Amino acid sequence: MISDRVKSSLKREFYQSRAAQVGVVLIAIILFTAVFAPMLTPHDPTTQRVGTGNGSALTDLPPLSPIPGHEFVGTRDQTMVNQTTGEFVNVQQEVPANASHPLGTNERGQDILSRIIYGARVSMLVGLLGTALATLLGVPYGLVAGYFGGRLDDTLMRAADVMLAFPSLVLAIALIGVFRDTSFHTAELPDPFVAAAQGDLVPNILIPRAEHVASMPETTTFPVTVTLVVALVNWVWFARITRGEALSIRAEEYVTAARSLGASDVTILRQHILPNAITPIIVLATIQVAFIILLEASLSFLGFSGTNLTWGADIQQGRDGLSSGKWWVSTMPGLAIIAAVVGVNLLGDWLRDALDPGIQGESGGI
Amino acid sequence: MQYGRFLLRRVFHSLFVIWGAATVVFLLRFITPGDPVTALAPPDAGDEVRAALERRLGLDDPIHVQYFEYITDLMVGDFGNSMEVLDRSVLDWIFWTRFLRSLELAISATILAIVIAIPLGVVSARRRHTPADYSATLFSLGGISTPNFWLGLMLILLIAVPVGFIPTGTPGPLLHEAVGDLFAGDPGTLGDWLRFMFLPALTLGTYFTALITRLTRSGMLEEIGKAYVKACRAKGLPETLTMYRHVLRNTLIPIVTILGLQLGTLIGGAIITETVFEWNGLGQLLIERINARDWTMIQGIVIIIAIGFVTINTVVDLLYAYLDPRVMEE
Amino acid sequence: MGEPILRVEDLTTRFFTEEGQINAVEGVSFDVEPGEVFGIVGESGSGKSVTALSLVDLVESPGRITNGSVWFREPALAARIREDDPDTAAADGEMVDLRRLDDNERRALRGTEFAMIFQDPMSSFNPSITVGTQIAEAVEVQRRATANPRAVRSRTQGFGLLKFLTTSMVPTVDYVSEESRDRAVELLDTVGIPDPASRATEYPHQFSGGMLQRAMIAQALATEPSVLVADEPTTALDVTIQAQILNTLGDLQAEYGMTTVLITHNLGVIARMCDRVGVMYAGEFVERGSLEDLFERPSHPYTEGLLGSSPALDNGDRRLQPIAGNVPSLLDEEMPDRCYFADRCPKAMSECLDKPPEFDADGSEGHRARCYLARDAYDPGDALPEGYFDES
Numbered sequence A: 001m002i003s004d005r006v007k008s009s010l011k012r013e014f015y016q017s018r019a020a021q022v023g024v025v026l027i028a029i030i031l032f033t034a035v036f037a038p039m040l041t042p043h044d045p046t047t048q049r050v051g052t053g054n055g056s057a058l059t060d061l062p063p064l065s066p067i068p069g070h071e072f073v074g075t076r077d078q079t080m081v082n083q084t085t086g087e088f089v090n091v092q093q094e095v096p097a098n099a100s101h102p103l104g105t106n107e108r109g110q111d112i113l114s115r116i117i118y119g120a121r122v123s124m125l126v127g128l129l130g131t132a133l134a135t136l137l138g139v140p141y142g143l144v145a146g147y148f149g150g151r152l153d154d155t156l157m158r159a160a161d162v163m164l165a166f167p168s169l170v171l172a173i174a175l176i177g178v179f180r181d182t183s184f185h186t187a188e189l190p191d192p193f194v195a196a197a198q199g200d201l202v203p204n205i206l207i208p209r210a211e212h213v214a215s216m217p218e219t220t221t222f223p224v225t226v227t228l229v230v231a232l233v234n235w236v237w238f239a240r241i242t243r244g245e246a247l248s249i250r251a252e253e254y255v256t257a258a259r260s261l262g263a264s265d266v267t268i269l270r271q272h273i274l275p276n277a278i279t280p281i282i283v284l285a286t287i288q289v290a291f292i293i294l295l296e297a298s299l300s301f302l303g304f305s306g307t308n309l310t311w312g313a314d315i316q317q318g319r320d321g322l323s324s325g326k327w328w329v330s331t332m333p334g335l336a337i338i339a340a341v342v343g344v345n346l347l348g349d350w351l352r353d354a355l356d357p358g359i360q361g362e363s364g365g366i
Numbered sequence B: 001m002q003y004g005r006f007l008l009r010r011v012f013h014s015l016f017v018i019w020g021a022a023t024v025v026f027l028l029r030f031i032t033p034g035d036p037v038t039a040l041a042p043p044d045a046g047d048e049v050r051a052a053l054e055r056r057l058g059l060d061d062p063i064h065v066q067y068f069e070y071i072t073d074l075m076v077g078d079f080g081n082s083m084e085v086l087d088r089s090v091l092d093w094i095f096w097t098r099f100l101r102s103l104e105l106a107i108s109a110t111i112l113a114i115v116i117a118i119p120l121g122v123v124s125a126r127r128r129h130t131p132a133d134y135s136a137t138l139f140s141l142g143g144i145s146t147p148n149f150w151l152g153l154m155l156i157l158l159i160a161v162p163v164g165f166i167p168t169g170t171p172g173p174l175l176h177e178a179v180g181d182l183f184a185g186d187p188g189t190l191g192d193w194l195r196f197m198f199l200p201a202l203t204l205g206t207y208f209t210a211l212i213t214r215l216t217r218s219g220m221l222e223e224i225g226k227a228y229v230k231a232c233r234a235k236g237l238p239e240t241l242t243m244y245r246h247v248l249r250n251t252l253i254p255i256v257t258i259l260g261l262q263l264g265t266l267i268g269g270a271i272i273t274e275t276v277f278e279w280n281g282l283g284q285l286l287i288e289r290i291n292a293r294d295w296t297m298i299q300g301i302v303i304i305i306a307i308g309f310v311t312i313n314t315v316v317d318l319l320y321a322y323l324d325p326r327v328m329e330e
Numbered sequence C: 001m002g003e004p005i006l007r008v009e010d011l012t013t014r015f016f017t018e019e020g021q022i023n024a025v026e027g028v029s030f031d032v033e034p035g036e037v038f039g040i041v042g043e044s045g046s047g048k049s050v051t052a053l054s055l056v057d058l059v060e061s062p063g064r065i066t067n068g069s070v071w072f073r074e075p076a077l078a079a080r081i082r083e084d085d086p087d088t089a090a091a092d093g094e095m096v097d098l099r100r101l102d103d104n105e106r107r108a109l110r111g112t113e114f115a116m117i118f119q120d121p122m123s124s125f126n127p128s129i130t131v132g133t134q135i136a137e138a139v140e141v142q143r144r145a146t147a148n149p150r151a152v153r154s155r156t157q158g159f160g161l162l163k164f165l166t167t168s169m170v171p172t173v174d175y176v177s178e179e180s181r182d183r184a185v186e187l188l189d190t191v192g193i194p195d196p197a198s199r200a201t202e203y204p205h206q207f208s209g210g211m212l213q214r215a216m217i218a219q220a221l222a223t224e225p226s227v228l229v230a231d232e233p234t235t236a237l238d239v240t241i242q243a244q245i246l247n248t249l250g251d252l253q254a255e256y257g258m259t260t261v262l263i264t265h266n267l268g269v270i271a272r273m274c275d276r277v278g279v280m281y282a283g284e285f286v287e288r289g290s291l292e293d294l295f296e297r298p299s300h301p302y303t304e305g306l307l308g309s310s311p312a313l314d315n316g317d318r319r320l321q322p323i324a325g326n327v328p329s330l331l332d333e334e335m336p337d338r339c340y341f342a343d344r345c346p347k348a349m350s351e352c353l354d355k356p357p358e359f360d361a362d363g364s365e366g367h368r369a370r371c372y373l374a375r376d377a378y379d380p381g382d383a384l385p386e387g388y389f390d391e392s
């Protein structure tokens, strides 16, 4: 569906634009972190360490702080090669106290870095799945409206305009009010890496830090409602853009020609309209991922997400500590959100500059 | 003449949209699992009590009757009573203090954004590839990528806490009170208003500042390349006049529509900002009522917001058509 | 020959693009006398528009005038410059060199000294401002400039963001005065627009192409320029409208005695309007001279080619004859070190592999051609073999 001209223009823009490169690197890092979270965390993100050690709590540790008079130092599993036998062995390495929680801990003694790493999973999952769902809803809707035009178009687009009468966040909150008492509010997704490390299907040697991975949470809580809601709130933008494209493409000569040759509407939609409308849809989808990440963060900040292992919920959690000098608990997850959204926005700018779909600003928001 | 027709069409369209929105809001309650009567009635309530409650809430009629009553009530401005505090009228709870507080916040943020962003965008476009341009670009990228609840917390952390005199957490005076006191010879209330408004408006306005800066910059750059700019220069028009009277003006015309479309972001942002600063407005009320599962209140707030949103969008469209008469041709 | 009002010497304008350096205008020289119509003709892409923009100092980045000078007769300014700096190179007699003036003075000459009419009237008007206001702006700028010639700033009146906001929000405050608006309506009347008062309040998209081109002429007249540069003023219009616009231009030219540089690729237009002509090819003037010189005694094979087999002055609308071969690239690295026309020239000789200078040609004084045939008669024996340029 993507022509050579588009590819070469993407490539040229990528080599010329430092911003595009930064965006790709940022997103690659965050996706990598999200996927391999159990292997990358220093600690279990959910373990609370209240009152561990010499009676004094490990809560509210500032980033990089040494723990004076404290016996606890973190431990780290390290796979090493035994120099004499050539075997792989797992050794426990002691970690100096100040590196044990590089970004500090929150008031429950949970490691902030580990929580940020796990938070990337929810953010990215909701961002990508939510956008995919919104695309699946909006694109066919817009295609039908734009292609058939007339009465049908009027009716469909008026209905879509009704959706636009609500600010996204307001509609999202109201919808969450509807859905949060259902049984599918959240779902527990099993973590394949943890399962593999715990079972013996895969030799542990293939999994980095296998013992550590085995001790990580077995499931990730996935906010189903939030994903549905962000899609329900944002599909209209896809419908609008697609409709506009379909409307102009259906007047092109090659479409008329195809129709006169007896091609069915479905064929024309699939073979002519959709491929030619794809560029602005892709650009919009990229921009939407950024919006949805922000929307998810806002909803979980407000406590509507159903899971507290997300960036937004962690920011909410650190809020009370701000006035008593515990600045890091809220600050750190916020920086992660910014990194993710900046990354996606840079990708979006790159696509927009390279593909020039002319949709500036028509892209929704929180 | 032509403008009159356009105006009528737009107004009809927005009335239709508001009706649609009201219908959606009505339906929301019906797809909600759980029964408000069970939630409200005491656990040991007998059937009689439950039936009375049901009647009181108007839930004993068939759905189409309820819908008809709901819409006709709305048309005469009757939003019903709260479901939790049964004798409190929805409208009374929303208006005026709550409503005004949110409105003041949104308008202050918008003004702040426009005042900062347009000069920034102009400078950025005219001094392309200078440090000023790079800083503005970086700022606008950061601004559109920063969640505003986090920004609000950071401003509290970095400004409110160290400086001390900027309050958070308690509602300040309303503007009309402040202005009233000013005329009565007491400027202190206005000072309070400014102190209370500053951080929330900055928090809410940052996204818009960034967005408008970005749009102004790219719009100006696109506009500067057009042939009429050369024609302006050819007829001897000084550069500042060319830039402001022609280029900036034409850049702002599409920005006005984009801002209309993005107004939803502002309202959403206001809800979050209100939560962060414990700003006693519509947004905070909405969150609170959602948590209380008070559906008549939720419906009322959502409809009021939708009406405001649609009205402003319509005004923006009419303004746009006035500034650029070509849009009426479509 | 009298005193020229415009003297272009060795004008060279280049674009420095990512693809490379483009030699859009290379060593162009010509004089224009007061009241005269000087025509520039050539295929599309030969550098005519860039020449025009160079004359009115509107070449923009990535382009730059890299060499040469553009002298305008402007006695008052020349005297003033010499007063400030007796050894100045920017003034010569009554002439000032556009390229050596400082920015403010140069900008002050726009509109007063020269005005320009562009090819596409639709895109040359701001779509969101009424035509009347746009013309009135030109009048206003001039009015302010004449009122206070030395202070360039007075024309702006500190027009910045603040002023922009006040003028757009307060309806009674405007940069453009009522008198200027009235004058704009008069000008619309002058160029033959019916019902000018109400048309002045319309937007460009409500005008037809021909009417809008008239409005552009009115806008150019607003400043009462001494030199009018018209870049293909009729190309974008229907054939019937073209004739009307040319009539209007001709009448105004006769009435005001306005010196005009008229750019076109239509020989009929040249024949009808011009006193002297320059023929452009690949950024250079390959031949220049009086109308008779070019039409009766063309010395350059390119001019001959343009005229076709039977040059006729009275032929109303004759487009350029297509000449076999490609329009040459102006990219510096692709430009050969020979006569640029040699690969298309039916009379190319081995001598032509050296780049020819300008030679005096038969006819009036000032008839020049950049071709060896202007000096020597054609000798078929020297001709390059057929297909000589094909391989390379």
Ligand SMILES: Nc1ncnc2c1ncn2[C@@H]1O[C@H](COP(=O)(O)OP(=O)(O)O)[C@@H](O)[C@H]1O
Pocket (backbone or CB within 6 Å): C015, C017, C022, C024, C042, C043, C044, C045, C046, C047, C048, C049, C050, C051, C061, C062, C063, C330
């Ligand atoms: N803004 C520009 N940037 C780069 N090259 C330009 C620009 N304007 C003109 N040129 C180049 O200058 C050459 C002459 O163009 P032009 O003067 O417009 O030709 P004409 O008016 O005779 O058709 C063209 O080859 C074109 O590539």
Ligand code: SF4
Pocket (backbone or CB within 6 Å): C300, C301, C302, C339, C340, C341, C342, C343, C345, C346, C347, C348, C349, C352, C356, C370, C371, C372, C373
């Ligand atoms: S110089 Fe030679 S090639 Fe060039 S035009 Fe004259 S005869 Fe032809």
Ligand SMILES: [Mg+2]
Pocket (backbone or CB within 6 Å): C045, C048, C049, C232
């Ligand atoms: Mg041209």
